C-alpha cells in the first residue's frame with residue numbers, strides 16, 4: 626500500500642503576527658528551495674495579503690466574511706481576497722470559534738461563500754482538553770464535520786480539512802503521531818460512509834505545535850496529509866524545514 630496517496634500540503638497560519646519584513650524574508654527563503662512535492666500556503670494577517678507576491682507558494686487568508694459586500698465594517702469579502710491572489714481561506718479555526726463567537730452555522734456560511742468564489746476553504750475542527758479527557762472526542766469531532774457536510778454535501782471534495790486539537794495549539798503539547806493518525810483515519814472513515822471516493826482523496830492537515838523536529842513523523846502517518854502550522858511558520862528556517870519534511874515523504 627503506498628504510504629501517501631494524496632499530495633501533501635503545509636499551510637503557515639501567522640495569526641496576528643508577522644510584518645512586511647517577514648513577508649519579504651519568507652518569500653525569498655521559499656524561492657531558494659526546491660519544494661516540488663508539497664503545496665505550500667502562507668496565511669499572513671489580512672493587511673499583509675496585499676504585500677505578497679506568491680512565488681512557489683499559494684496565498685491564504687485567515688478569515689473571510691460570509692457576506693458578499695456592503696455595510697460590514699472591518700470585514701473582507703471573498704471577491705476582495707480573490708483580487709489579492711488569495712487561493713485558500715482558513716475557516717472555523719478554534720480561535721475564531723472561541724474568541725469571535727463563530728458557531729457551526731457561521732462556519733458553514735463562510736465555507737459556502739469561499740466555495741462559491743472558487744476558493745478553497747481550509748476547514749478546522751478540534752476538541753478541547755475537557756472533551757478529550759471525557760473520552761467522547763470522536764463524537765464531538767464528527768458533529769463539527771457533520772455540520773459542514775450538512776451544509777455543503779459533496780462539495781466537501783473542494784475543501785481541505787484541518788484537525789487542530791485545541792489542547793495542542795500553541796502549547797508545545799503536540800498530539801502524538803498515533804493520536805493524530807487515529808483522528809484523521811476515523812474522520813476520513815466517517816466521511817466515507819456517505820462520500821467514499823471523496824473521503825479517500827480528501828486532504829486532512831494536522832495542526833497544533835507542529836515544529837521542525839516533529840513534522841516528519843507526524844506527516845509520515847498514513848492519513849496525515851501535512852500541517853497547518855502556527856508559531857513555527859513565523860521562523861523562515863523552521864517553516865522551510867517543515868515544508869521539506871512534507872516534500873520528502875516516501
Ligand SMILES: O=C[C@H](O)COP(=O)(O)O
Pocket residue numbers: 638718789793794795796797832833834835853854855856857
Ligand atoms: O493554525 C494553526 C494552529 O492553531 C497551530 O498553531 P501552533 O502551531 O502555534 O500550535
